[in-house]
Amino acid sequence: MADDNEPTTLREQDQGDVDGETLPELQFVREKLQRFQSHMLQDIEKQVSCLIEDVLQGIRQREVRAHEFRQFEGHHETSDRRQVSSFNTYHNRQQNTSTKLANQSASFSKMDVNDSPKKGTTSTARIKGRLPDKVFVARDSYLTALLEVAHMRTIYHIFYIILVMFLLNVIFHDYFVEGQINFALGTFRGGLRRLHWVMGAWILEHIFVLALYYAFQGWALVRHKLKPQGSLQRFWSHSCLIMYISSQLVFGYVSSSLCLKFQLPFVSACVLLLESTRLLMKMHAFVRYNSQRVLCGKQKVDGVDPNGNENASLSAGRPFIPPLQCYVYFLFAPTLIYRDSYPRTSHIRWKFALNRLLEVVAVAFLYAFIHERHIEEHFGKFGLEPMGAPQLIVKLFGMMLPSAVIFLCGFYLILHSWLNFTSELLRFGDRMFYKDWWTSHNYDGYYRNWNVVVHDWLYEYVYKDVYTYVFKGSKLAASLLVFLISALVHEQVLGFALQMFFPVMFILFFVVGVALVFLMRSAPKILGNIFLWFSLILGNGMLISLYAMEYYAKKNCDLKYDSWRDHLVPAIWRCYN
Structure with a gap:
């Protein structure tokens, strides 16, 4: 009996020794698994809460658009529903109706009975290389529709107060410094x-x-x-x-x-x-x-x-x-x-027209104030005072915010106030002179939406003709030619208005602007919009500053123009060299 029990006792003793050795390891593994489980639960809970918050935020945004921004509801609808969405109000082009039915009937006659159009395929016009045509629809401008919302109207009132404060600043400066207003x-x-x-x-x-x-x-x-x-x-x-x-x-x-x-x-x-x-x-x-x-x-x-x-x-x-x-x-x-x-409106809203005209006058005075208090203040003595890199940098950055105001007020003055004023007097119904360019995250969207009036002309009479008859389907070549023509016209207007050859506008528009179009196409929306505004403020500040420096350098410096080469050398360089 003793002999029979001895192996069992030894096996139990050996098992106890093994359990004693592995118990801490099992405890360690158990703790690791519990910690991993707790982390996983926390991550899942966080992700679920984020998803719930995104869904709730989307519902809230949709509710705001439905109640406050009715004109822009359907902005994110799919292309299949655009015909029934209100975003069609601000849709700019479509295939010509007379050719659309003919093309559709021709395409359906060539299809087999078992064939069906696939989802995501382009229209017949685009398959054949035909570009869509401009359509005119009775609609208000974007800002006119936005300012019907109380929240946006409050921002409009804030700009009113900023203008009044700027006016008071100029009045007090003229009275206490100059002695007259x-x-x-x-x-x-x-x-x-x-x-x-x-x-x-x-x-x-x-x-x-x-x-x-x-x-x-x-x-x-x-x-x-x-x-x-x-x-x-x-x-x-x-x-x-x-x-x-x-x-x-x-x-x-x-x-x-x-x-x-x-x-x-x-x-x-x-x-x-x-x-x-x-x-x-x-x-x-x-x-x-x-x-x-x-x-x-x-x-x-x-x-x-x-x-x-x-x-x-x-x-x-x-x-x-x-x-x-x-x-x-x-x-x-x-x-x-x-x-x-x-499209024509039924009557003239004289109060609306008068408000737009007063806005034109107010922005014109604001421009005059900025010219006297900022442009002349910074560059009026350019060419007569010592100018080094520190002084130049201070002047450039001192003009950044005034230049941003010039840029934004120029847009509002011409594309909103003046064009809406003339539209109201002529009962012109289609007021889409611009689109929501301020939300663009790349320069493609900015150039298309910034000035719809000029962009439509370039598209209809330059881009489409060049695309169809000259470069035979090359959108890149047609786009580059459009940019070249636009840059040359902008430079011609500025150059002859200031009576100088100083092609900064051409370089910024055709070289830097075109490069940014390609560089920003894949940019994330938030970062792209931030960089767009950064580049617009920086570019306009440099543009206005450089032209102001060249203008006052020619005015203040006694420069001689003995040959045609002297007109090609910037006065900024000749003044200080």
């Missing part, structure tokens, strides 16, 4: 000198623009009569095309040379140059849109034009030329895209 009238008198010459040139330009209508009508009628003689008809059309291009070049040259001949100050020169550029774009829009009608052979037959409008006095077989009143209305309408008719 002039309300920056000296700036207005200096900037608007020789304005009567500008008005005279403006009247002559409009006479030329009206003459273009009758010249275009003559081309269309003669071309129609020469239809049996094909070679003579082509010769006539090519000759008229050469004369048209030459007249446009002469028109732009004369307006630019008048700034030099009359020695116009900056504001008067800007008025003349911008108005001349606007009329050039208007003339090209009218000719480009209606020449396509004439070339396609659209005619007035039996008193009905191609659009179905009755006009009994029209003779059969004549090429379609829109009535003169359509052309005259287009010349003053706040759009650069020609159509025979536009």
